[in-house]
Amino acid sequence: MTSHIMHVDMDAFFVSAELVRRPELRGLPVVVGGTGGRGVVAAASYEARAFGVYSAMSTYQARRLCPRAIFLQGDHSYYASVSSMVMEIFERYTPLVEPVSLDEAFLDVGGSMRLHGPPFEIAQSIRRDISHEQGLTCSVGIAPNKFLAKLATEGAKPNPGPKGPIPGLGVKVVEEHEIQDFLDPLPVSSLWGVGPVTVARLDQIGITTVLQLRMFPRDSLIRALGKTQGAHLHRLAHGVDERNVEAQQTIKSLSHEETFPEDLYSEERIGTEIFRMADAVGKRLRGLSFLGSTINLKVRLKDFSTFTRSITLPNPTDSGRIIGRNALGLVETVEVSSGVRLLGVGISNLTKSNLGLQLSFDDVGSDGSEWRDAERAIDQIQEKYGTQSIGAASILTEGGLRPKEKGAQQWGPSGDTKK
Numbered sequence: 001m002t003s004h005i006m007h008v009d010m011d012a013f014f015v016s017a018e019l020v021r022r023p024e025l026r027g028l029p030v031v032v033g034g035t036g037g038r039g040v041v042a043a044a045s046y047e048a049r050a051f052g053v054y055s056a057m058s059t060y061q062a063r064r065l066c067p068r069a070i071f072l073q074g075d076h077s078y079y080a081s082v083s084s085m086v087m088e089i090f091e092r093y094t095p096l097v098e099p100v101s102l103d104e105a106f107l108d109v110g111g112s113m114r115l116h117g118p119p120f121e122i123a124q125s126i127r128r129d130i131s132h133e134q135g136l137t138c139s140v141g142i143a144p145n146k147f148l149a150k151l152a153t154e155g156a157k158p159n160p161g162p163k164g165p166i167p168g169l170g171v172k173v174v175e176e177h178e179i180q181d182f183l184d185p186l187p188v189s190s191l192w193g194v195g196p197v198t199v200a201r202l203d204q205i206g207i208t209t210v211l212q213l214r215m216f217p218r219d220s221l222i223r224a225l226g227k228t229q230g231a232h233l234h235r236l237a238h239g240v241d242e243r244n245v246e247a248q249q250t251i252k253s254l255s256h257e258e259t260f261p262e263d264l265y266s267e268e269r270i271g272t273e274i275f276r277m278a279d280a281v282g283k284r285l286r287g288l289s290f291l292g293s294t295i296n297l298k299v300r301l302k303d304f305s306t307f308t309r310s311i312t313l314p315n316p317t318d319s320g321r322i323i324g325r326n327a328l329g330l331v332e333t334v335e336v337s338s339g340v341r342l343l344g345v346g347i348s349n350l351t352k353s354n355l356g357l358q359l360s361f362d363d364v365g366s367d368g369s370e371w372r373d374a375e376r377a378i379d380q381i382q383e384k385y386g387t388q389s390i391g392a393a394s395i396l397t398e399g400g401l402r403p404k405e406k407g408a409q410q411w412g413p414s415g416d417t418k419k
Contacts, residue, residue, distance in 0.1 A: 003149075005106065005143055005245065007104065007146065007153045009138060009157065010103040010138045011157060011158060014033075014074060015044060016137065020135045027164060029045060029048035029066050030048060031059075033074050034259070034414060035072070036261055039059035039414070044069075046158060050161060053069065059412065073414040074411045083103065089133065089134075095247060096245045106149065120142065120173055123171045124170075126140065137158075139158075139170060140170070141172050141174070142171065142174065144174075147239070148239055151186070180214070183237065183239055184211035191233060194233070202225075205224055253292075253296075254285060255347070256281055258277070258413075260273075260340070260343075264343075270343070274331060274343060277345035278320045282318055283375075286353075289352055289353045291351050292317065292347030293313050293317075295327055296346040297330040299340060299343060302338050319375060323347060
């Protein structure tokens with residue numbers, strides 16, 4: 001059977017997208033993410049990677065490794081718009097597209113080969129379309145299942161070199177009869193779900209490669225790692241992955257979190273930030289026609305200790321006011337006098353709002369249904385006149401109305417120099 005599952009991964013996506021609108025930076029070490037000392041790297045150009053800079057590294061460390069790098073604050077809304085156009089290209093070749101993030105997706109092209117040719121040709125066509133229309137490059141792994149396709153992509157990607165990227169294969173195909181030859185030489189750390197702790201545990205029993213893992217008795221592996229993980233790794237070592245490409249994925253939660261340039265001590269400021277996040281979450285709920293029941297709060301203090309709290313409402317909501325009020329109650333259960341480094345507000349247990357909204361006593365009078373109508377009116381005004389044209393008084397800051405935008409703080413704050 002022909003391998004027909006693809007994993008498409010954009011090459012240094014956020015940096016590459018920036019270079020499309022800033023071509024004068026091509027060939028230079030460029031780092032995208034949070035530009036402040038508390039930020040993290042979202043992506044690094046191959047010129048920056050040659051200095052050891054990689055995604056998820058702190059911006060502080062990246063500056064030390066590559067002082068000459070050009071640091072650009074991440075622009076989530078721009079990357080999302082580019083990602084949307086890339087996903088549209090995927091959908092020309094198959095309706096079975098499962099986005100994993102803004103810069104990668106799984107595709108099942110098994111039903112598209114009669115129209116578009118074999119998978120390798122489809123992959124080349126996708127790469128050509130993305131290059132011509134978006135000025136970007138991508139790498140493609142093709143295999144019998146999602147696990148192997150993602151691994152194959154790693155063999156297709158460029159590598160950093162002292163003078164820029166060293167081109168990779170672009171497209172890497174693993175056919176069914178090649179599975180073990182492909183997997184066996186790999187380190188066990190290549191497998192999904194194998195982190196440093198599991199690597200150390202496997203090393204204790206003499207397993208460092210996939211071949212050694214595959215040859216190890218299944219029952220012994222389960223005794224060493226537990227039933228769930230042992231069975232899972234045994235399947236992966238044999239190249240088994242039963243998951244299908246899921247084109248329609250259900251949203252399970254929505255959240256917004258922010259790392260602040262300076263620690264927050266004021267209860268008033270903490271409350272304002274919570275309501276600003278709750279307002280953003282509520283707006284996204286309404287835009288997606290969802291209601292949520294469980295409100296989640298995340299607090300990280302100055303010493304990096306992190307606390308999570310949650311509360312489940314008797315009735316689901318899409319109101320930022322209700323989300324904020326309950327999140328504010330949750331923060332009161334955490335001792336924050338030492339300073340708050342990060343806050344996050346989220347909601348889960350989602351249902352479609354077209355199923356109906358059951359009113360509770362909280363919805364009676366000016367605090368309930370009338371406020372919900374007001375929030376929808378605010379949404380409409382902001383859509384027409386901009387997000388800073390109107391908003392609730394609870395999100396007003398010294399700098400005026402500055403509504404939280406999706407992804408705006410994803411990689412940390414900009415401009416500060418604090419660690």
